[in-house]
Structure formats: structure tokens, C-alpha cells
Amino acid sequence: MNFVGYKCGVCGQEFSPEEIRYRCDSCNGPLLVTYDYGSLAKKVTVKSLAEKPAGVWKYRELLPVSPSTEPVSLGEGATPLHEAKTLASSIGLSNLFLKDDGRNPTGTFKDRGATVGMTVAVERGMHAVGTVSHGNMGTSMAAYAARAGQTCYILAPEYMTSARVLYLSVYGAKVIQVVGGYDSMYDESLKIAKKHGVLFINSDNPFREEGYKTIAFEIVEDLGWQVPDWVVTPASSGGLASGLGKGFEEFKELGLIPRIPKLAVVQPSDAQPIVVAFEKSAETIKRVDHEFTSIVRSLGNPYPPSGNRVLKLLQELGGTAIAVPDEETIAAQRDLARIEGIFAEPAGAITLAGLRRLIKLGKLNKDEKVVLVVSGFGFRDPGDADKLVDKSVTIDIEDLESVIATS
Amino acid sequence: MNFVGYKCGVCGQEFSPEEIRYRCDSCNGPLLVTYDYGSLAKKVTVKSLAEKPAGVWKYRELLPVSPSTEPVSLGEGATPLHEAKTLASSIGLSNLFLKDDGRNPTGTFKDRGATVGMTVAVERGMHAVGTVSHGNMGTSMAAYAARAGQTCYILAPEYMTSARVLYLSVYGAKVIQVVGGYDSMYDESLKIAKKHGVLFINSDNPFREEGYKTIAFEIVEDLGWQVPDWVVTPASSGGLASGLGKGFEEFKELGLIPRIPKLAVVQPSDAQPIVVAFEKSAETIKRVDHEFTSIVRSLGNPYPPSGNRVLKLLQELGGTAIAVPDEETIAAQRDLARIEGIFAEPAGAITLAGLRRLIKLGKLNKDEKVVLVVSGFGFRDPGDADKLVDKSVTIDIEDLESVIATS
Numbered sequence: 105m106n107f108v109g110y111k112c113g114v115c116g117q118e119f120s121p122e123e124i125r126y127r128c129d130s131c132n133g134p135l136l137v138t139y140d141y142g143s144l145a146k147k148v149t150v151k152s153l154a155e156k157p158a159g160v161w162k163y164r165e166l167l168p169v170s171p172s173t174e175p176v177s178l179g180e181g182a183t184p185l186h187e188a189k190t191l192a193s194s195i196g197l198s199n200l201f202l203k204d205d206g207r208n209p210t211g212t213f214k215d216r217g218a219t220v221g222m223t224v225a226v227e228r229g230m231h232a233v234g235t236v237s238h239g240n241m242g243t244s245m246a247a248y249a250a251r252a253g254q255t256c257y258i259l260a261p262e263y264m265t266s267a268r269v270l271y272l273s274v275y276g277a278k279v280i281q282v283v284g285g286y287d288s289m290y291d292e293s294l295k296i297a298k299k300h301g302v303l304f305i306n307s308d309n310p311f312r313e314e315g316y317k318t319i320a321f322e323i324v325e326d327l328g329w330q331v332p333d334w335v336v337t338p339a340s341s342g343g344l345a346s347g348l349g350k351g352f353e354e355f356k357e358l359g360l361i362p363r364i365p366k367l368a369v370v371q372p373s374d375a376q377p378i379v380v381a382f383e384k385s386a387e388t389i390k391r392v393d394h395e396f397t398s399i400v401r402s403l404g405n406p407y408p409p410s411g412n413r414v415l416k417l418l419q420e421l422g423g424t425a426i427a428v429p430d431e432e433t434i435a436a437q438r439d440l441a442r443i444e445g446i447f448a449e450p451a452g453a454i455t456l457a458g459l460r461r462l463i464k465l466g467k468l469n470k471d472e473k474v475v476l477v478v479s480g481f482g483f484r485d486p487g488d489a490d491k492l493v494d495k496s497v498t499i500d501i502e503d504l505e506s507v508i509a510t511s
Numbered sequence: 512m513n514f515v516g517y518k519c520g521v522c523g524q525e526f527s528p529e530e531i532r533y534r535c536d537s538c539n540g541p542l543l544v545t546y547d548y549g550s551l552a553k554k555v556t557v558k559s560l561a562e563k564p565a566g567v568w569k570y571r572e573l574l575p576v577s578p579s580t581e582p583v584s585l586g587e588g589a590t591p592l593h594e595a596k597t598l599a600s601s602i603g604l605s606n607l608f609l610k611d612d613g614r615n616p617t618g619t620f621k622d623r624g625a626t627v628g629m630t631v632a633v634e635r636g637m638h639a640v641g642t643v644s645h646g647n648m649g650t651s652m653a654a655y656a657a658r659a660g661q662t663c664y665i666l667a668p669e670y671m672t673s674a675r676v677l678y679l680s681v682y683g684a685k686v687i688q689v690v691g692g693y694d695s696m697y698d699e700s701l702k703i704a705k706k707h708g709v710l711f712i713n714s715d716n717p718f719r720e721e722g723y724k725t726i727a728f729e730i731v732e733d734l735g736w737q738v739p740d741w742v743v744t745p746a747s748s749g750g751l752a753s754g755l756g757k758g759f760e761e762f763k764e765l766g767l768i769p770r771i772p773k774l775a776v777v778q779p780s781d782a783q784p785i786v787v788a789f790e791k792s793a794e795t796i797k798r799v800d801h802e803f804t805s806i807v808r809s810l811g812n813p814y815p816p817s818g819n820r821v822l823k824l825l826q827e828l829g830g831t832a833i834a835v836p837d838e839e840t841i842a843a844q845r846d847l848a849r850i851e852g853i854f855a856e857p858a859g860a861i862t863l864a865g866l867r868r869l870i871k872l873g874k875l876n877k878d879e880k881v882v883l884v885v886s887g888f889g890f891r892d893p894g895d896a897d898k899l900v901d902k903s904v905t906i907d908i909e910d911l912e913s914v915i916a917t918s
Binding site: 158178179182183184186190204207209210211232234247248249250251253255257259260262266267269270271272273274275276278279280281282283284288289292293296299300302438441442443444445446447481482483484486489492493494496497498499500501504505507508509511 | 565585586589590591593597611614616617618641654655656657658660662664666667669673674676677678679680681682683685686687688689690691695696699700703706707709845848849850851852853854888889890891893896899900901903904905906907908911912914915916918
């Protein structure tokens with residue numbers, strides 16, 4: 105195993121790798137897994153990567169498990185990077201790509217984190233996993249736990265629609281609806297996990313992040329080892345943005361790419377703690393206190409546990425952050441589907457809405473190469489379905505020809 | 512282009528390739544595209560295939576478009592073939608694999624047919640496409656038409672739930688609800704198509720079949736060029752089974768495999784025209800006249816247009832056909848999700864239910880190598896959701912530890 109330790113994503117403090125760790129003892133920042141990049145640089149090369157089958161486990165030298173461990177896999181990663189020519193010209197860009205990560209096994213980028221987290225749990229002889237989630241992450245962990253034959257606990261809010269409960273329990277997870285907010289569940293779950301040998305793989309768990317970073321690896325490889333100028337990503341806990349940043353940083357550290365793209369983080373106007381802090385050049389985020397009503401449910405995190413880490417990344421890498429109202433996210437969802445044939449959930453389409461705002465604000469140059477991370481599949485969570493649909497017509501069969509001839 | 516003509520899948524009559532054709536002038540059987548296999552055998556080899564990126568278009572020498580045509584693609588095919596060890600041992604098999612075709616762009620195997628059909632339409636300068644569908648095929652064609660910037664007409668039944676209308680129109684297709692049955696829409700659409708330059712890509716259109724056959728190619732390649740003993744497939748129009756048979760036959764014709772697996776076709780008890788005809792050793796299927804109430808909606812075809820072709824295939828290749836009641840399909844759906852982490856729509860899970868019946872009937876040997884085609888993703892159409900879900904518990908946060916410690 106090449107995993108040599110943990111490093112806090114905020115204050116940089118280092119920890120030894122033996123124990124399962126989640127957060128920094130000093131500043132409570134999210135921990136990140138570190139490797140011996142010097143020795144890895146000889147093993148992980150453009151040539152060595154070209155010879156391996158695509159997917160998250162292509163990068164196993166850069167994942168925190170031993171080479172002999174069989175991954176718990178459902179065939180995650182290796183999602184398409186589509187060039188979006190028509191959409192690009194409609195917004196005046198010359199180079200626009202969509203990283204269609206809704207093409208993962210349960211319809212979301214979360215599967216990349218779940219495969220790594222679940223494999224770590226099996227390797228370390230743990231008997232169960234868990235997560236705090238009312239959405240995609242819970243479903244994803246449940247699927248991987250089923251594949252591994254392990255118990256999965258999902259801690260979910262007290263109030264959920266029956267459709268949500270279906271999604272969470274279809275893979276046989278134990279769904280526990282808890283009276284109490286997201287952060288108290290997050291903190292409590294980590295304490296209990298340690299004590300009972302359960303690996304709790306919450307939003308920005310260090311092993312989960314290792315899966316997310318493979319999106320950055322794939323983007324670079326699919327662009328023929330070119331580095332895009334911008335990568336636009338949604339942010340809820342901040343885990344996805346954090347993982348993307350780590351992926352690009354590692355490829356640079358290994359000498360595989362000469363520079364790191366700028367990250368643009370997008371949040372719904374209704375829940376924008378990272379955007380607010382970024383605009384104030386603050387070092388720490390402040391909790392959002394109002395009730396969340398946006399249709400972009402999966403981005404409704406009032407106090408992102410990787411928020412401070414993302415702020416630091418944006419400041420270091422010259423990125424930006426932008427909030428968009430729901431109407432613009434719905435318009436983006438419609439356009440992705442109708443112009444490019446990609447049906448994204450609202451959280452996946454929000455990156456297009458964010459990109460449009462950034463162009464209007466002159467924050468990015470029209471000849472820059474842009475990749476939008478489309479993080480989830482629309483059939484999992486369509487959002488405001490009524491706004492995505494046009495009225496159909498009803499006719500008699502003998503009128504069919506005239507309808508087709510004239511429309 | 513290697514496309515040299517059409518051949519009727521039932522009576523064998525041949526037609527020249529210039530015109531777009533759908534069905535046989537003599538017997539109304541579905542037409543299949545033919546190639547010059549003699550010259551292709553030199554070009555399509557194990558080695559040539561190993562060098563190409565995975566997906567439907569890997570097999571473009573065996574697809575009916577010119578080599579210079581840019582495919583209309585959303586990254587279809589290259590779906591995982593999972594070994595299902597736990598499930599296999601639970602039913603006493605030694606070699607069971609799941610071809611997870613719900614991993615296609617719109618969550619269904621139909622995308623393999625849509626990419627080929629849409630590319631043919633663009634290559635031939637047609638301005639619109641259409642399909643008769645109230646489900647997966649309509650959604651799939653709509654996505655590919657959006658990607659190509661073309662109009663898509665979807666002819667659908669008069670009565671549909673609003674969820675269905677969402678699925679059909681989210682990609683911007685023109686949904687036309689027609690008063691009149693499926694077969695009259697099928698026949699009428701082909702007539703209108705010819706007249707108005709619209710390519711109607713119905714369930715068993717010859718170009719669509721060319722996409723489906725790539726499932727057979729991928730199964731063989733993913734098994735390291737071994738031929739399974741059985742491939743179990745759902746059947747509605749019969750198009751999928753027909754395409755699978757064609758794929759294996761072509762690989763044999765090209766000298767790539769020594770034999771063809773047996774096909775087992777599964778239908779819901781409520782709509783089993785192919786099974787009934789097969790059991791009577793009939794050469795033609797008879798229309799099912801009762802109203803269809805099964806939850807396996809996408810297999811509710813009363814008079815499969817490729818039914819006679821499938822009967823012929825089963826008789827020639829030594830296959831079989833089996834019907835299963837909905838309860839067994841629901842149990843199969845639960846087991847695929849909970850044992851292997853694959854959430855299939857009812858039509859995708861029915862193959863496991865069929866397999867279990869075939870084992871009980873002694874129709875297949877327990878040491879035979881079996882591949883189940885899991886044709887669609889459960890988040891597209893969960894079926895009877897209530898039966899897939901267990902009751903969740905609601906607790907106070909201070910009771911969390913005791914719940915985890917004791918469960």
C-alpha cells in the first residue's frame with residue numbers, strides 16, 4: 105500500500121496512517137490521504153496508465169488499499185466526457201466539455217467514493233458501514249454494501265418523502281430516521297463508528313475523497329493529457345470540489361501535468377455558505393440558518409464540513425465561487441437535455457447555470473477550455489419535473505400524417 | 512460501408528440496401544441487415560478488436576454506416592459484465608454473470624439501437640426521427656435526437672401517467688398521444704415515415720437491431736472470448752432477443768467463436784405470446800387479447816413484431832422460453848439489488864426470475880455458464896416500489912448508539 109498518512113486539508117497537520125481517521129484533532133478540518141509521491145512518480149506514468157482498463161481502479165496505486173485487495177466494484181468511473189459543441193456555441197464558448205458522472209452505477213459521482221470506502225472497510229475487517237445522508241450518498245453506500253455483503257446504516261432526517269425512502273432502502277440498507285440536524289448526526293456517527301467497528305463514510309470522508317479525485321484524472325486523460333482552463337463543480341459538503349483539487353494536485357506532483365485548472369464552485373442561492381465566505385475573502389464559512397427550500401435538494405448543506413478546505417483551494421488555485429437561483433438551474437437542466445441529450449439532476453445541471461453567470465460577469469475568457477462536472481442523473485431526482493415538460497397533443501390515428509407533415 | 516443488403520429474419524428473402532426498409536414484402540417478417548462476412552473476416556479479428564476503445568462503435572465495421580460518418584453518440588455500450596458469485600451460490604449455479612445494460616445513457620439497452628438508428632438518419636440526410644413507444648424506447652430516441660439536433664416524434668398511447676410523459680418529453684421530443692392501438696401506430700408510422708422523410712425507428716427496426724447485437728459481442732469479449740452456455744433475455748417486441756441471436760451468429764460467421772449460446776427468452780405470465788407459441792412448437796405467434804395488468808409494463812406487447820423471428824431462433828439454436836408471474840419478478844428485483852447491488856427495472860430483473868424457473872424445471876445444468884441480460888435501470892421504472900422497501904425506524908439521536916450496537 106502506498107498510503108503513508110493523513111494531512112489536514114485546512115491546517116496541514118499530519119497524522120500516521122494506521123488508525124482510521126476522519127478529521128483533524130487541531131482544527132477539525134477534513135483529513136486527506138497522502139502518498140509517497142517520489143516513489144509513485146516512477147510507477148505512475150502516461151504509459152503505465154494507458155495500458156490499464158478505464159475506471160476508478162485504474163488508479164489503484166493512488167488509492168489507499170493494498171494491491172492484493174479485491175475492490176468492491178460495480179463498474180464505477182470511466183464516465184464519458186462529451187464535447188458539447190452546440191451548447192458551447194449557444195453561449196459563445198469555443199471549448200466546452202461535459203463530464204457525465206451520472207453514468208455511475210447508482211446514477212451519481214458518489215459511487216466513486218463508495219467503491220473506495222467500501223473496499224477500505226472490507227480490507228480492514230470491519231463488519232458494517234454507514235453514512236449520514238438523505239439522498240444520493242445513502243443510496244450509493246447501500247448499493248456497495250449490498251455488493252460486499254455488509255450491513256449499511258443510513259442516518260436520515262425524520263421527514264422524508266416516500267420516494268426518498270425507496271431510494272435509500274432498495275438496496276437493503278438499514279434506514280434510521282433520526283430526530284436531530286445533519287451536523288449532529290455527522291458528529292455523533294463518527295464517535296459511534298470508532299467504538300463499534302463501523303466505517304462511517306460521510307460526505308467528505310478521506311477515503312471517499314480518494315474516489316472523487318479520479319474524476320480529475322479521467323478529465324485530463326480524456327482530453328489527451330491537456331489541462332482544461334476551468335473545471336466547474338457543484339458544492340454541498342465541499343467534498344467533490346476538494347477531491348477534484350486533490351486529483352489535479354497529485355497529477356501535477358507526479359509530473360503528469362504542468363499546471364492545475366481553476367476551479368469554479370457553484371451553489372444554489374438558497375444555500376451558499378461557500379460562495380458568501382469566498383466573496384468576503386473569509387477563511388472560514390458561516391452556517392446558513394434559514395430553512396432550505398431550493399429544488400436543488402442535494403446541495404442543501406447549511407454548514408459544509410469541507411467548506412474551509414474548499415475556500416483554501418479556491419484561494420490557492422485562483423478559483424471562484426458563484427450562486428445561482430433555481431430558475432437558472434431549471435433552464436440549465438432543460439438545455440442540457442434538449443441541446444446535448446444529457447438529463448441531469450438539478451445539482452448536476454447547476455454547473456451550466458453557474459458557467460453562464462461567470463461568462464456574464466466576465467470571470468472567464470471565451471476561448472478558455474471549460475469542463476462542467478455533471479454530477480448526477482436526472483432520472484434519480486428530476487427536481488421540478490413540471491417545468492421540464494411541454495404539453496403533449498392527443499390526436500386520432502387518421503390525423504397522424506397531417507401532424508407530422510405540418511410540424 | 513460494409514452493409515450489403517437486408518434479409519428477412521423469418522422467411523430469408525433478400526432485399527437490396529439502397530432504400531430504407533423495415534419489413535419483408537412477402538411475409539411481413541422483420542428485416543435484418545447483412546454484410547459481406549467473407550471480406551469482413553479479414554478485418555475484424557480478436558487482435559483488431561482488442562485495440563479499439565469499448566462501446567457500440569467499437570464494432571463499426573459491423574454497423575450499417577460508412578466509416579467516415581461521425582456517430583451520434585452519448586457513450587453507449589461498454590456496460591459492465593458482473594460476476595454474481597453470491598447470487599450464483601444462492602441458486603446453486605457455479606457461473607453466473609449479469610450484463611448490466613441499465614448503465615446506458617438513458618438507463619436502458621435501447622440506447623444501443625438509438626445510436627445506430629440516429630446515425631443512419633443523419634447519414635441519409637433525413638430531417639427527423641420517430642418511434643412508437645410509451646416507455647424506454649421513446650426516451651432513448653428523444654435523447655439521441657436532441658444530441659443530433661433533430662426533431663423526434665414519439666407516438667404514445669392516449670392514456671399515460673404524468674411520470675411517463677415527463678420521461679418522454681424531457682429531452683424535447685414532440686409527444687403525440689394517439690387514440691388507437693400499438694400495432695396500428697406501428698404500421699401507420701412506417702407508411703408515413705416513407706412519405707415524409709422521417710426515419711421511424713420502432714422496436715425491431717433493422718438498424719436498431721444492429722445496436723442490440725453489440726451486447727452479444729461485449730459478452731463474448733468480456734468473458735475472454737469464451738461462449739456462455741446460456742444467455743437469458745427479456746422479450747417484448749422480440750427485438751432484443753433477435754439482436755442477441757444475430758450478434759452471436761455474426762461472431763460465429765466471422766470465425767471468432769466456435770458455437771452460439773442457447774437463448775432463454777422470459778416474458779411476464781400476463782403477456783407471453785412468444786412463450787405460448789414456443790410451447791406449442793408453433794411457427795407463428797398469436798395475439799394476446801386481454802388487457803395487460805402486469806407491473807412489467809415495458810414487456811406488455813400483445814403481438815410482438817419480431818415474435819416469429821424469435822420463435823425461429825429458439826428452434827434453430829436450441830433455446831427455450833419461459834413465463835413468470837409478477838411476484839417472482841419482484842423477488843428477483845429485490846435480490847439483484849440486495850445481493851449484488853444492481854437495481855433493475857422489472858423488465859431487467861425478470862431474467863433472474865426466469866432463470867430460477869428454468870433451474871427448477873431442470874432445463875439447465877448447474878455447471879453451465881449463464882449470462883442474464885439486465886436490460887434497464889430501476890430508477891427509470893421501479894415497478895411496484897412498495898414491495899421493494901422495508902420499514903425504516905425513527906429514533907432520537909441519543910438512541911443512535913444503542914440501535915447500532917444491537918442491530
